[in-house]
Amino acid sequence: MSLALTIGLLIGAGVFLVLQRGMIRIVLGFVLLTHGVNLLLIAAGGTARRTPPFDGVDPAVAADPLPQAFVLTAIVIAFAITVVMATFAVVGHRDDDTESETDADSGTDVDTHTDAMTAVRRPTGEER
Amino acid sequence: MTAIVELLLPLVVGIPLLIGGALFAMPSQHRLRQTIGAVTLGALAAAGVTLVVLTADGSVLTHQIGIWPIGIAIPFAVDLFSALLLTVTAVITLIGAQYLIAAGQGREASSIPLLLVLAGGVSGALLTADLFNLFVFVEVMLLPSYGLLLVLSRRGSVAGARLFVTVNLLASTLFLAGVGLVYAVTGTVNLGELAGAADDPAVALAAAVMLAGIAVKAAVFPVHGWLARTYTSATPAITAIFSAVHTKAAVYVIYRVYAVMFEGAETWQPVLLAIAAVTAVVGAAAALGEGSMRSLLVFQMVSGIGVILLGVALFTPLALTAAIAYMIHHMLSKASLFLTVGAIEETYGTGEIRQLGGLRTREPLITAAFVVGALSLVGLPPFSGFVAKVAVVLGAAEAGQVIVVLTVLAVSALALVAVLLIWAGVFNGKRHDEVEQRAAAARIRRRRGLLDDDPIDGAELQAEVDEALERHQPPRGSQGEDPHDHRGTRIPVALALPAVQLAVLVVALGIGGELLLSLSATAAAGLIDITAYVEAVMSE
Numbered sequence: 001m002s003l004a005l006t007i008g009l010l011i012g013a014g015v016f017l018v019l020q021r022g023m024i025r026i027v028l029g030f031v032l033l034t035h036g037v038n039l040l041l042i043a044a045g046g047t048a049r050r051t052p053p054f055d056g057v058d059p060a061v062a063a064d065p066l067p068q069a070f071v072l073t074a075i076v077i078a079f080a081i082t083v084v085m086a087t088f089a090v091v092g093h094r095d096d097d098t099e100s101e102t103d104a105d106s107g108t109d110v111d112t113h114t115d116a117m118t119a120v121r122r123p124t125g126e127e128r
Numbered sequence: 129m130t131a132i133v134e135l136l137l138p139l140v141v142g143i144p145l146l147i148g149g150a151l152f153a154m155p156s157q158h159r160l161r162q163t164i165g166a167v168t169l170g171a172l173a174a175a176g177v178t179l180v181v182l183t184a185d186g187s188v189l190t191h192q193i194g195i196w197p198i199g200i201a202i203p204f205a206v207d208l209f210s211a212l213l214l215t216v217t218a219v220i221t222l223i224g225a226q227y228l229i230a231a232g233q234g235r236e237a238s239s240i241p242l243l244l245v246l247a248g249g250v251s252g253a254l255l256t257a258d259l260f261n262l263f264v265f266v267e268v269m270l271l272p273s274y275g276l277l278l279v280l281s282r283r284g285s286v287a288g289a290r291l292f293v294t295v296n297l298l299a300s301t302l303f304l305a306g307v308g309l310v311y312a313v314t315g316t317v318n319l320g321e322l323a324g325a326a327d328d329p330a331v332a333l334a335a336a337v338m339l340a341g342i343a344v345k346a347a348v349f350p351v352h353g354w355l356a357r358t359y360t361s362a363t364p365a366i367t368a369i370f371s372a373v374h375t376k377a378a379v380y381v382i383y384r385v386y387a388v389m390f391e392g393a394e395t396w397q398p399v400l401l402a403i404a405a406v407t408a409v410v411g412a413a414a415a416l417g418e419g420s421m422r423s424l425l426v427f428q429m430v431s432g433i434g435v436i437l438l439g440v441a442l443f444t445p446l447a448l449t450a451a452i453a454y455m456i457h458h459m460l461s462k463a464s465l466f467l468t469v470g471a472i473e474e475t476y477g478t479g480e481i482r483q484l485g486g487l488r489t490r491e492p493l494i495t496a497a498f499v500v501g502a503l504s505l506v507g508l509p510p511f512s513g514f515v516a517k518v519a520v521v522l523g524a525a526e527a528g529q530v531i532v533v534l535t536v537l538a539v540s541a542l543a544l545v546a547v548l549l550i551w552a553g554v555f556n557g558k559r560h561d562e563v564e565q566r567a568a569a570a571r572i573r574r575r576r577g578l579l580d581d582d583p584i585d586g587a588e589l590q591a592e593v594d595e596a597l598e599r600h601q602p603p604r605g606s607q608g609e610d611p612h613d614h615r616g617t618r619i620p621v622a623l624a625l626p627a628v629q630l631a632v633l634v635v636a637l638g639i640g641g642e643l644l645l646s647l648s649a650t651a652a653a654g655l656i657d658i659t660a661y662v663e664a665v666m667s668e
Contacts, residue, residue: 018298023290030297037305044312066200067311070260074304077267081297084274088290 010036148244176215288361299344306338320665346378364470400441408434448652450519464630477570481553515641
């Protein structure tokens with residue numbers, strides 16, 4: 001039960017943060033989300049049997065090693081992607097559309113935000 | 129032969145990954161890196177063709193990784209469906225790499241290595257018969273994609289890449305949660321052991337969470353909005369390759385999971401049909417409102433995904449055959465079109481329909497490629513689209529779904545309007561006044577490695593314009609205000625060639641429609657009767 005509550009709390013907080021403005025908040029949100037899902041994977045294997053699953057241990061009490069392997073893999077992947085996302089948080093400040101126009105700290109004026117949807121190209125040097 | 133190929137099956141995944149990794153170590157040897165990359169992708173395509181030949185009789189090749197007991201070992205299984213997709217994705221990645229090299233983006237130290245890692249990830253996702261392993265390979269596909277979007281972004285902009293990461297990570301997380309839930313209720317993630325497991329509502333619910341995650345990646349309505357914003361933020365070759373690998377790999381997963389776990393259960397047919405039909409219509413309608421060629425085509429792609437998903441919704445032999453043929457046609461036609469408009473965008477410095485014009489008389493090669501791709505997309509003979517679309521309509525009619533038939537026809541009409549918009553704006557009419565300035569600016573930026581919003585010196589620009597006008601003398605009799613003035617910028621043949629090659633494939637598949645349909649029919653039979661697949665996955 002406490003595991004279920006923890007998963008719910010982590011995923012709820014993660015979703016809340018992902019919906020916030022600012023890339024750093026989104027990155028932190030994803031960190032919480034992946035923690036929640038990792039706990040879900042552990043819960044999928046059952047938490048009642050906890051003896052290390054070595055050779056010779058009674059299978060009735062041995063922990064299920066497969067979800068643990070899943071979680072290890074998932075942690076590694078999540079770590080790599082967190083690093084990538086953290087990079088996205090620090091590069092390209094001038095077109096960070098996760099920031100609102102007022103709290104973008106780079107001082108870029110709103111007009112220069114490119115809109116990828118319509119792929120409007122910026123005026124060339126001469127036109128400007 | 130079969131035994132050896134089965135033994136070597138993991139290499140289809142491993143070799144591109146290994147070579148891709150090794151190529152990161154040669155950041156300065158451009159020619160060598162590009163050659164090795166192209167050869168590897170060529171070998172991957174050859175491996176795909178070999179697998180198609182070996183599985184064309186409906187057999188399934190498998191390899192169990194390691195000497196683990198069956199059910200615990202990670203199985204790699206390839207049937208005709210995955211072999212066909214593997215081949216098509218490898219061919220498109222190869223031609224996309226050719227375009228990257230022709231456009232000079234292959235010189236970017238990490239572009240070709242990332243492409244190889246992407247190709248390895250796609251092969252893995254198509255070959256694996258283990259849900260968690262599938263998640264891993266989807267991530268292996270995504271990580272190089274983030275990199276590609278970043279290093280090859282057109283405006284020096286990371287907004288598109290940022291959105292791509294966020295959306296795909298959320299989708300992956302949902303998918304992983306689904307896999308966890310499937311494991312919780314069944315105790316396995318091996319597709320062979322999960323055959324028919326979704327008869328149990330709990331398993332069906334867990335699998336639905338998984339499918340919801342993958343549907344985001346496939347850009348199914350209502351979660352398709354991210355596609356146009358992200359795919360257009362990188363260079364055209366990336367759009368072409370992503371459209372062939374990312375969304376289609378996700379569609380493959382939907383097909384595979386629905387065929388194996390749900391065994392095509394009719395319970396869900398109305399839901400799936402509605403989603404597929406709405407996706408088809410919404411994509412086609414949204415395309416009409418787009419101002420740039422690439423985002424228009426991206427929305428057309430959403431529409432195509434809807435049509436492809438009609439097959440899995442109907443789940444009759446004919447509908448599945450049609451859907452698989454349509455998928456192959458769609459991947460090739462779309463990639464051809466993306467590379468066509470990419471060559472235009474690369475040369476003329478803009479993809480806006482309003483800022484171009486009159487290419488019909490200037491660019492015979494690219495016009496031919498566009499006409500082939502566009503008519504194939506609409507579904508006219510003798511191109512692959514005709515064969516595929518007729519099959520889709522027949523499949524829906526045979527299943528008695530009149531509304532679906534009407535939807536497909538309406539979507540085709542909208543596709544016609546969409547490609548006519550491009551034709552009228554870009555190929556017909558007069559040249560835009562500022563076309564030379566824009567093209568010159570694009571050339572200068574490319575030469576000096578500037579980003580799209582870096583300013584350019586006015587005098588340098590004018591010199592570049594004059595030089596281009598100098599180089600291509602007008603033919604006799606055309607002067608001054610003549611709209612058919614032939615002076616100035618032209619698309620280099622090397623840049624147009626990738627699109628033309630794919631257009632040739634599209635024509636070949638249209639004329640050889642019999643082969644396409646018979647292969648698709650075998651692949652469809654393998655999805656309907658999963659005994660062979662399950663037996664292969666569960667055997668040594």
